[in-house]
Amino acid sequence: MANPPHESSRPTGHEVDLLGVWFRRVVQSDPSAFESLFRxxxxxxxxxxxxxxxxxxxxxxxxxxxxxxFWQRRREHDPSGSVKALLFRTVRNLALNSVRDGKRRAQLLAEGYEPPARATPDPDETLAGQELAGRIRGWMEELPDRQREALTLSRFQGLSHEEIAEVMGVAPRTVNNHLVRALRTLRDRIEAHREGSSVQGAG
Structure with a gap:
């Protein structure tokens, strides 16, 4: 399976503000704002x-x-809303439709889900830290689909609970429940891993 595109960092408050500015300008048919938003x-x-x-x-x-x-329907959008939620929801629907159509179903079943991962390891990470990071990625693969998606959108894409709810088509409370359960599962796995490592070290 091909390596995923490089993971971008979570947006800062300034970047989020810029997205809103560009969104309002796109609604007014500003092509330069559209290009900035795209980039x-x-x-x-x-x-x-x-x-x-x-x-x-x-x-x-x-x-x-x-x-x-997005551009074709720009005048239909509410510029006071979240453009990130709008774009992620549109991409999600297109991607899920593709999977439902069976274009990638066989390969997905054979290869599995590719979790978020760094393109290159942090040179300051210790060997133990790298091992734990790899285990966490594996544990994320084992999470239920909705929990994994909510966690990815929250921790790796920086969306708020309200934005994730809009993307996934659920209530913010449901998003919170998914995140709480996912984080609890990962925390339990990490604690069990550390306890096991301590026992091995003592032995």
């Missing part, structure tokens, strides 16, 4: 689509299609 969000959207489809080329095409629809 600022494309990488994270492609990565998100890749996590669903497992196909980087298809993921890039879906993001292009999402932005095309």
């Amino acid at each position: 600022a969000t494309r990488e994270s959207l492609v990565r998100y689509a890749f996590q669903i489809t497992g196909d980087e080329a298809a993921a890039a095409d879906m993001v292009q299609e999402a932005f095309l629809r």
Whole structure:
């Protein structure tokens, strides 16, 4: 399976404010704002689509299609809303439709889900830290789909509970429940791993 696109960092408050400014200008048919919005969000959207489809080329095409629809319907959007939630929801629907159509189902079943991961390891990480990071990625793969998706959108894409709820089509309380359960599972796995390592070290 191809490596996922490089994971972008979570957006800062200033970047989030810029997204809102660009969104309002796009609604007013400003092509330069549309280009700025595209450049600022494309990488994270492609990565998100890749996590669903497992196909980087298809993921890039879906993001292009999402932005095309976004521009074509720009006057219909509420500029006071979250443009991130709008774009992630559009990409999610396109990606899920692709999977439902069976275009990638066989390969997904064979290869499995690719969790968020760093493109290159942190040189300051110790060997033990690298091992734990790898285990956490594996444990994320084992989470129920909805918990994993909520955790990815929250921790890796920086969306708020309200934005995630809009993307996933559920209530914010449901998002919170997914996150609480996912984090509890990971915390329990980490604690069990550390206890096991301590026992081995003592032996």
